[in-house]
Amino acid sequence: xxxxxxxxxxxxxxxxxxxxxxxxxxxxxxxxxxxxxxxxxxxxxxxxxxxxxxxxxxxxxxxxxxxxxxxxxxxxxxxxxxxxxxxxxxxxxxxxxxxxxxxxxxxxxxxxxxxxxxxxxxxxxxxxxxxxxxxxxxxxxxxxxxxxxxxxxxxxxxxxxxxxxxxxxxxxxxxxxxxxxxxxxxxxxxxxxxxxxxxxxxxxxxxxxxxxxxxxxxxxxxxxxxxxxxxxxxxxxxxxxxxxxxxxxxxxxxxxxxxxxxxxxxxxxxxxxxxxxxxxxxxxxxxxxxxxxxxxxxxxxxxxxxxxxxxxxxxxxxxxxxxxxxxxxxxxxxxxxxxxxxxxxxxxxxxxxxxxxxxxxxxxxxxxxxxxxxxxxxxxxxxxxxxxxxxxxxxxxxxxxxxxxxxxxxxxxxxxxxxxxxxxxxxxxxxxxxxxxxxxxxxxxxxxxxxxxxxxxxxxxxxxxxxxxxxxxxxxxxxxxxxxxxxxxxxxxxxxxxxxxxxxxxxxxxxxxxxxxxxxxxxxxxxxxxxxxxxxxxxxxxxxxxxxxxxxxxxxxxxxxxxxxxxxxxxxxxxxxxxxxxxxxxxxxxxxxxxxxxxxxxxxxxxxxxxxxxxxxxxxxxxxxxxxxxxxxxxxxxxxxxxx
Numbered sequence: 001x002x003x004x005x006x007x008x009x010x011x012x013x014x015x016x017x018x019x020x021x022x023x024x025x026x027x028x029x030x031x032x033x034x035x036x037x038x039x040x041x042x043x044x045x046x047x048x049x050x051x052x053x054x055x056x057x058x059x060x061x062x063x064x065x066x067x068x069x070x071x072x073x074x075x076x077x078x079x080x081x082x083x084x085x086x087x088x089x090x091x092x093x094x095x096x097x098x099x100x101x102x103x104x105x106x107x108x109x110x111x112x113x114x115x116x117x118x119x120x121x122x123x124x125x126x127x128x129x130x131x132x133x134x135x136x137x138x139x140x141x142x143x144x145x146x147x148x149x150x151x152x153x154x155x156x157x158x159x160x161x162x163x164x165x166x167x168x169x170x171x172x173x174x175x176x177x178x179x180x181x182x183x184x185x186x187x188x189x190x191x192x193x194x195x196x197x198x199x200x201x202x203x204x205x206x207x208x209x210x211x212x213x214x215x216x217x218x219x220x221x222x223x224x225x226x227x228x229x230x231x232x233x234x235x236x237x238x239x240x241x242x243x244x245x246x247x248x249x250x251x252x253x254x255x256x257x258x259x260x261x262x263x264x265x266x267x268x269x270x271x272x273x274x275x276x277x278x279x280x281x282x283x284x285x286x287x288x289x290x291x292x293x294x295x296x297x298x299x300x301x302x303x304x305x306x307x308x309x310x311x312x313x314x315x316x317x318x319x320x321x322x323x324x325x326x327x328x329x330x331x332x333x334x335x336x337x338x339x340x341x342x343x344x345x346x347x348x349x350x351x352x353x354x355x356x357x358x359x360x361x362x363x364x365x366x367x368x369x370x371x372x373x374x375x376x377x378x379x380x381x382x383x384x385x386x387x388x389x390x391x392x393x394x395x396x397x398x399x400x401x402x403x404x405x406x407x408x409x410x411x412x413x414x415x416x417x418x419x420x421x422x423x424x425x426x427x428x429x430x431x432x433x434x435x436x437x438x439x440x441x442x443x444x445x446x447x448x449x450x451x452x453x454x455x456x457x458x459x460x461x462x463x464x465x466x467x468x469x470x471x472x473x474x475x476x477x478x479x480x481x482x483x484x485x486x487x488x489x490x491x492x493x494x495x496x497x498x499x500x501x502x503x504x505x506x507x508x509x510x511x512x513x514x515x516x517x518x519x520x521x522x523x524x525x526x527x528x529x530x531x532x533x534x535x536x537x538x539x540x541x542x543x544x545x546x547x548x549x550x551x552x553x554x555x556x557x558x559x560x561x562x563x564x565x566x567x568x569x570x571x572x573x574x575x576x577x578x579x580x581x582x583x584x585x586x587x588x589x590x591x592x593x594x595x596x597x598x599x600x601x602x603x604x605x606x607x608x609x610x611x612x613x614x615x616x617x618x619x620x621x622x623x624x625x626x627x628x629x630x631x632x633x634x635x636x637x638x639x640x641x642x643x644x
Contacts, residue, residue, distance in 0.1 A: 415480030
């Protein structure tokens with residue numbers, strides 16, 4: 001009986017040399033020597049078991065010519081009769097399935113090739129199965145790295161299901177599925193599969209169902225997917241963007257890796273419904289069966305009933321509250337407002353830094369603190385610039401950029417800049433308040449005034465603290481990738497929740513310290529028993545208003561952020577973006593102008609810089625330049641006149 005051949009095949013998969021008689025028993029239907037093993041039609045018909053040929057279920061080797069040399073197996077030829085199901089399994093020694101090995105098999109329904117050592121994709125072009133639905137399964141063939149062109153042409157003219165999973169595929173070539181009627185194509189768990197070429201489905205019908213889960217694909221082919229109704233791409237982490245949605249026009253159900261991709265289908269189908277709203281006739285190919293059923297039940301219905309095309313896609317996973325289906329900034333007015341704040345924040349703080357740093361005037365404590373504040377606010381401007389550029393780049397297609405942006409280095413840099421800027425700015429404003437309070441309350445005690453090395457040490461501590469707070473989300477304590485604006489809103493773990501809550505509480509404490517300092521300054525200024533310098537009093541009053549206003553702008557942010565961190569959110573992420581744009585960066589916009597640019601000291605520094613550059617030709621002060629004609633370079637005259 002030819003079933004005995006399977007014993008030899010299974011024995012060969014785990015034995016040593018073919019010539020070892022203790023390793024296997026040669027079946028009577030085969031011919032065995034020390035160097036060669038043959039089992040084919042001739043050996044079977046010449047055996048004494050020739051009368052027992054009826055086989056209900058075949059393994060491929062029962063009807064193939066097997067050649068075994070040096071423990072390697074090759075399938076070189078099939079018999080004329082091949083029964084309805086065949087298996088090639090668990091034969092690591094199988095290296096080659098030669099062209100023509102599967103020929104003229106009209107009754108073949110299932111072909112399984114799994115866990116072999118085959119190094120090249122088998123030739124299926126001469127099978128010519130006539131069954132209505134053919135099943136091809138290939139699994140765990142780790143030595144096959146490509147699916148070549150036209151390798152399935154001729155397998156069958158009917159529908160075919162292909163389960164090609166857990167193989168060593170790296171690339172699928174153009175026209176690979178040419179000549180097939182694909183019903184289901186399963187490519188999941190091919191962890192090395194990185195490329196499906198653009199024309200891989202050229203010449204094919206289908207697939208109806210496509211599964212690329214757990215692959216390394218970075219994109220789907222833009223052609224050949226119009227008939228796909230069911231798409232699975234679970235754990236396909238490299239697949240961060242989708243092709244043009246017109247290439248998936250018949251999709252009805254999708255299971256994807258990233259929630260943002262489901263937004264793409266929601267938006268696209270919404271536009272489709274809007275476009276079809278006023279139409280009375282449309283292409284009914286995708287709903288032909290449903291339409292015919294309705295016509296049969298209600299013969300009086302007219303074509304004017306409208307388009308019956310399915311305009312919804314069932315998609316998983318759904319978007320969460322942190323990532324709604326919208327552009328990065330969400331609202332159009334926020335887009336323009338962000339650009340305005342960005343331009344003024346970057347230009348203003350950069351101007352302050354340049355003028356203060358290159359001025360030859362002595363670096364006082366106030367100038368030193370203003371430089372630190374300007375640098376912190378400049379970082380906030382750079383953060384807003386990144387957000388604005390990304391919003392412009394991904395406008396109306398943020399779903400295709402969300403994963404790359406939020407999990408990539410761009411969002412990490414943006415998040416670091418904004419947290420570092422925020423903490424350093426708050427810390428610097430607190431030090432400014434403490435320095436002003438200490439200076440005014442000790443105005444008559446020169447020996448108790450703060451020196452530059454004291455303030456430098458305090459600011460060094462502030463820089464270290466701000467760097468640590470900004471770096472923690474990059475090493476796993478909370479995360480900048482939770483929301484599109486790259487703020488550390490991840491509170492899924494206890495450590496992340498503590499990080500967010502403690503940071504916000506420290507900002508509130510800083511606000512209280514500033515309030516305390518300026519209350520003390522106010523009382524000191526209005527106390528006749530304390531004699532203070534007029535300059536200190538004037539500076540204290542101005543800074544009291546400015547710093548209190550700055551922290552008042554931050555109060556809504558702190559309030560809503562703390563409530564959200566305690567799992568009691570009071571507003572949505574979409575609405576929180578309004579607060580983030582209107583209040584969060586407003587300090588970075590105002591500080592350089594209110595603290596520095598609008599002061600007389602800054603105008604003097606600017607005049608000295610202009611004079612050194614040779615633009616002002618007489619020895620006049622900047623104030624006189626504004627009050628009387630001054631020999632300025634013509635290119636700068638108009639600028640000074642506009643500034644007035």
